[in-house]
Amino acid sequence: MNRHEFLRGLHRVTATRNYLEIGVNDGRSLTLSQVPSIGIDPAFKVNVELRADIHLVKATSDDFFATKDPLGHLKSARNPVKNARKGRPLFAHYRGGTTLDLAFIDGMHLFEYALRDFMNVERFSRWDSVIVLDDMLPRDIDEAARDRHTDAWTGDVYKLIPVLAKYRPELTVVPVDTEPTGVLLILGADPGSTVLKDHYDEIVQEWVVPDPQKVPEGILSRVDAVSPEMLLRGGFWTDLVRNRNRRAARTRYDALRGQVNAALGRS
């Protein structure tokens, strides 16, 4: 299964009510969204039909998140009158604050950018938000170079896997074996966590190193990556969606994490 097929599956199983994408390019991932969305890219060149109420932002993700009310567009999509006019369920997006249901991070493929993108997305997420990062499983050292010299390019964003394991072990981090270059799915976001912010300088100092990158063998061989089909079939999605729609307290997260690990045969 390729990353766009997996993303299409995620839109379905998460019954997502909103969507944020960093890195739009020609729109092939953004076109999968049919809900109020934000797409961010300083150089988008969309050449496909988009079928949603989208704020297409021409800026870098850092600049976008530095604005006063970055998710303002999603708030306006919660207006019941506007919903009625657009044929959406009246209160579909109305309850609670604006938090992201589904986010896809696929912008600048350098580790420190992807780290900041995750930190910024997490500020607007809940424990039951679904955050996905693209190009997390490079196939060789050349593809993982910081200085791009290949057609397909993952850069060194894969480093988020060991960094989150070290600094944020409470997150549920699932490498997914999609074609061509794998994705990472993250649950359990905690907008109140300051761990990554507090350690940002130290993390960048340790992990931003010149090419060639030393990609761990386990990442190249995808030994821990799960099948995208199996992940999408997981019985836990129904509970995740129910909890999210009821804005259930984070105390439910442990149970969800247990369900995910059981479904994936992880301990």
Ligand SMILES: C[S@@+](CC[C@H](N)C(=O)[O-])C[C@H]1O[C@@H](n2cnc3c(N)ncnc32)[C@H](O)[C@@H]1O
């Ligand atoms: C791999 S492409 C995105 C592909 C798209 N998500 C898809 O699946 O079809 C990466 C995009 O990230 C954009 N980009 C580069 N630096 C960025 C940044 N700092 N913030 C947001 N987007 C960025 C590039 O302009 C490029 O269009």
